[in-house]
Amino acid sequence: MKRVGILGGTFDPPHIGHLIIAEEVRTALSLEEVWFIPTYTPPHKNASQTEAHHRIQMTELAIKSNPNFKLNSIEIERSGKSYTIETIKKLNLLHPDCDFYFIIGADMVEYLPNWHQVDELVKLVQFVGVKRSGYELQTEYDIVKVDIPLIDISSTMVRERLRNNKTVNYIVPEAVFAYIRGESLYGFKQSN
Numbered sequence: 628m629k630r631v632g633i634l635g636g637t638f639d640p641p642h643i644g645h646l647i648i649a650e651e652v653r654t655a656l657s658l659e660e661v662w663f664i665p666t667y668t669p670p671h672k673n674a675s676q677t678e679a680h681h682r683i684q685m686t687e688l689a690i691k692s693n694p695n696f697k698l699n700s701i702e703i704e705r706s707g708k709s710y711t712i713e714t715i716k717k718l719n720l721l722h723p724d725c726d727f728y729f730i731i732g733a734d735m736v737e738y739l740p741n742w743h744q745v746d747e748l749v750k751l752v753q754f755v756g757v758k759r760s761g762y763e764l765q766t767e768y769d770i771v772k773v774d775i776p777l778i779d780i781s782s783t784m785v786r787e788r789l790r791n792n793k794t795v796n797y798i799v800p801e802a803v804f805a806y807i808r809g810e811s812l813y814g815f816k817q818s819n
């Protein structure tokens with residue numbers, strides 16, 4: 628069986644935290660690939676203000692230098708609320724040769740009890756949790772924990788910095804920052 632990690636996310640925008648956790652888990656668990664799956668509408672947040680096509684493009688730019696990272700647009704194509712159980716059922720059907728590992732930060736680990744049909748979901752896919760500042764990795768569910776360096780970066784922080792015209796150089800990959808500037812996303816106005 629091919630061992631494949633999944634990193635689902637709103638990626639609004641993608642940042643180096645996403646790339647680091649994907650690579651740390653990939654190497655720690657000997658996964659062949661990690662598939663980045665942008666949500667259409669995240670189940671637990673307000674709909675993103677950033678159109679899906681921008682989030683897809685930015686995710687593609689973020690992962691392009693890593694041959695083990697792939698973009699999968701299954702949730703964007705499905706539209707509506709991106710319940711993970713629907714995605715996993717579909718992926719299991721489409722890829723019977725793959726064993727999937729769904730990577731989540733500790734914020735999502737804490738939230739797991741509220742996920743749609745979680746008791747069935749945890750039987751269909753192996754969750755992998757990584758630490759995140761301000762959240763506990765403790766859970767009643769049978770997840771694999773991978774120890775990673777703590778990365779205190781979030782898309783919220785990136786959006787906030789851009790709104791205040793602060794640079795996000797090195798916090799997001801260079802090509803993503805160039806895309807944000809080119810498309811004038813998040814209210815960023817280039818002054819230097």
Ligand SMILES: Nc1ncnc2c1ncn2[C@@H]1O[C@H](COP(=O)(O)OP(=O)(O)OP(=O)(O)O)[C@@H](O)[C@H]1O
Pocket residue numbers: 635636637638639644645648730731732733734735757758759778779780781782783784
């Ligand atoms: N710095 C980080 N450390 C660990 N996990 C992270 C980090 N950033 C994101 N993740 C995890 O990556 C997945 C996708 O995250 P998402 O795209 O929502 O980014 P985010 O930074 O959490 O966004 P926002 O700030 O808008 O909520 C989630 O499982 C989240 O927990």
Ligand SMILES: O=C(O)c1ccc[n+]([C@@H]2O[C@H](COP(=O)([O-])O)[C@@H](O)[C@H]2O)c1
Pocket residue numbers: 634635636637638664666669670671672709710711712735738741742743
């Ligand atoms: O299916 C659910 O109920 C569910 C609840 C919360 C989060 N998720 C998934 O977890 C991933 C991270 O979510 P987010 O919104 O923090 O980017 C993304 O793939 C979401 O679809 C899924």
